Amino acid sequence: MKLKVVSFKACPFVQRVLIVLECKRIKYDVEYIDLAAPPDWFLAISPLKKVPLLIVGEDVIFESNVINEYIEERYDNKMHPDSLIKKAQNRSWIEFGSSVSMCTFRLTILQDKSKFIVELEELSNYFNQIEKVLVNEPFFNGSSLSLVDATYAPAFQRIDFIEQIYGSIYDKKRHRKVINWKNRLLDLEPLRKSTVPNIKELYYQLLWTRQGHISHFLDEETFGNRGPQSVY
Template sequence: MVMMLQLISHVLCPYVQRAAIMLTEKGVEFDRTNIDLADKPAWFLDISPLGKTPVLIVDGFPIFESAVILEYLEETLPNPLHPDTALARAEHRAWMEFGSAILNDIAGFYSVADATSFDEKVCALRTKFLRLEAELRVGPYFDGDRFRLVDVVFGPVFRYFDVFDEIGDFGIFTGLTRVQAWRKELERRPSVRTAVTEDYPALLRDFIQRRASYLSVLAGKTSPGMV
């Protein structure tokens, strides 16, 4: 029986990207509906108690929260992305949470208003990626040569830096050869590339410039393609 899947989305939401990557890796068709989170429709609030994207509607039944959506898709669809053993799955889930913590730091990075706080966010991000550098193994992915659910989580994390790198060199990845190789491998993955629209970089840059933050000031001094 073929499930009817509809992904309720926002064009910039990294958690939506996780769900889109997962659905693509599972090889299933799905419809995608973008909403404006600044003007949430009533029907969306009816199915998303926290008012957040993504929501996955499965045969008319809504599932909210990205972590729950990922686990549901892993449990119900072929092409498993989690490791085989319970201990390895627990380890990967823990690093997925680490990826969510990085997203929180990224939100601070593009939101803080002053140089001192901005430098603190840069330091916080570099500290986390240093920890990842020590954890990564042979590659090309997080845990070897197989693309896993933990890689799904980090694809949207690294995508932010494609735009950040156009604004300035903040030294976050300096010397982190394993992290940088992993980032490049995820960037090449078709499911990661197609999780956003072609205008995503321009949309993200516009979002940053409207934040009235320290990074938005820096972004205003550069144009796409410049460093």
């Protein structure tokens, strides 16, 4: 029974799942929907109106981290540590990754410059925390990829896109290990395969639609007139 992932093309949470599927070399189909105009069949099976969904035969699983835990339990090539306590700590930092992702999301919708700056400081504080726990390399647990790596990579990719138009976001002195880690994650083949090829252009288009402060760092001529603000 082939797995099916319901996706929105630029969604970082879907990517978390696709990275794990790629790492484990599991075959899957992706069905893209438009979250700005979601189809009825999607609304009927997605209680939070969010992607990803994983469809397994007649069954639906929602929430990216839950889907990843299911894939981890069902398939080989284990990505969680064996030790129960280390596994739990990995999961704690996966939850922390949700705060990083939400922060990264807010950076794209905040319209007020001062609020944008405060959010950048929050992100920097998160990096300070992560810096303290990054004792292994090249990845979170050392040489092999984990669900923690799959969780953070899509957020790092978006922060990278933001940096390309805004300028440096990491602190080269304080976030040395974080920078090394994210560079390794951004180079991963599973990360490349977890997105559509034009993800960067799609992401900038999304920033333009969201019309946050950050969108003023995009070239107005490329994106046309500003419409009403929308998340999708």
